[in-house]
Amino acid sequence: AAAARAVRRPDAWAKPPLAGLAELRRWFADQTGGDVTAADALVVSGGQAALTHAFRALAAPGTPVLVETPTYPGALAAAKAAGLRATAVPVDASGVRPELLAEAFAVTGARVFFCQPTLHNPTGATLPPERRRQVLEVARAAGAFVIEDDYAHYLSEQPPPTLAAMDEHGTVVHVRSLTKILSPSMRVAAVIARGPAAHRLRAGQLVESFFVARPLQETALELVGSPAWRRHLAAVHAELRVRRDALAAALAARLPEEAEVHLLPAGGMHLWLRLPAGLDEDALVEAARRHGVLVSPGRMYYPSEPPGPRLRLTHAAAAHLAELDEGVRRLARAFQDLAHPDA
Structure with a gap:
């Protein structure tokens, strides 16, 4: 308009x-x-x-x-x-x-x-x-x-x-x-x-x-x-809060305890996830892709050697909360693939 x-x-x-x-x-x-x-x-x-x-x-x-x-x-x-x-x-x-x-x-x-x-x-x-x-x-x-x-x-x-x-x-x-x-x-x-x-x-x-x-x-x-600008900001902020909290809760419920969210940000579109020490970041990203979920490998965010494996998880691209939860469920299956490669 x-x-x-x-x-x-x-x-x-x-x-x-x-x-x-x-x-x-x-x-x-x-x-x-x-x-x-x-x-x-x-x-x-x-x-x-x-x-x-x-x-x-x-x-x-x-x-x-x-x-x-x-x-x-x-x-x-x-x-x-x-x-x-x-x-x-x-x-x-x-x-x-x-x-x-x-x-x-x-x-x-x-x-x-x-x-x-x-x-x-x-x-x-x-x-x-x-x-x-x-x-x-x-x-x-x-x-x-x-x-x-x-x-x-x-x-x-x-x-x-x-x-x-x-x-x-x-x-x-x-x-x-x-x-x-x-x-x-x-x-x-x-x-x-x-x-x-x-x-x-x-x-x-x-x-x-x-x-x-x-x-x-x-x-x-x-x-x-226009008045639509303020309405749009309010709607986006409310939706981002809901998605952030839903993603954080799903990660806590489904992923291994060693996979830890760095912090709960006051807005934004993503969470930063520390992975268990020694876990192969690239292998996890590939396993997640095979299960139909896309995540960003932590290595690409470092100008020099990263301190350990990380993932950036974006909640804004999901169509709805059910899809977001399904993404975490598939990511959990990727973790299981790495933990039990012969299963």
Whole structure:
């Protein structure tokens, strides 16, 4: 319905401003918080494109970039494509550890740190306010940028203030996308940046993709400005709670005790599962596939050697709760296959 209204707008098919529609940039700025303005926002074609632009704009090929470990594989791929060397910084149940981040900056000389402070992918951790302040202090002391991938902002009912909203020195390059909350084909995101970083990002956008299709930007504006937007957020949040709890309960009931959920995240679309030590992760993923259930192997989320076998389990793709429960039942059969290969 929003798309139908959008394409009837005057100039809907005309070339938009290269940085994005002013009204949409203003909306992204307001959503980010702090003293961010529309002039700080650049509309790009989805979060993955935003990461590609940011890595290429902020670091020279051959230089190191710090990332959480584990981390989003798409960020690792974007960093590699930009010729950067990913260096791992450990996380715990509350996110990245600031003291280890400071040590990594000192040892590597890196000038960029990529992170997902809200509903970290894959662990689900959310960085508390005090750690957020510490991360900004550490990065500023190192003369470095922080790329804040806020991909899950709308997948949490009460997300904390963004790093960008707390940033007073142009340290943070903030990425926010509408794709996860709306549709895979809603390739609309914003990069929030200031100073020289903003100029480099705009230059990169001009060369690589020119601008985001105006009908898509107009559709996004129609939707986020309508009463349906708030209703949609409330409905998604309620459904995600139900699915998270159902998946966690099914895993606890059906899987071996040694298979442990890392934490119960305050939103998001997945759970991070620690597997029994010594279990063959690849063999389990293949056994699960044979039983008709797809899971993400933990190894792909690590920039270096993983500490042990892990799985990421996504509950958002199931059609309904019965299908989610059936998926866990089939995963349990895969565990049994590995425990009793001759059965």
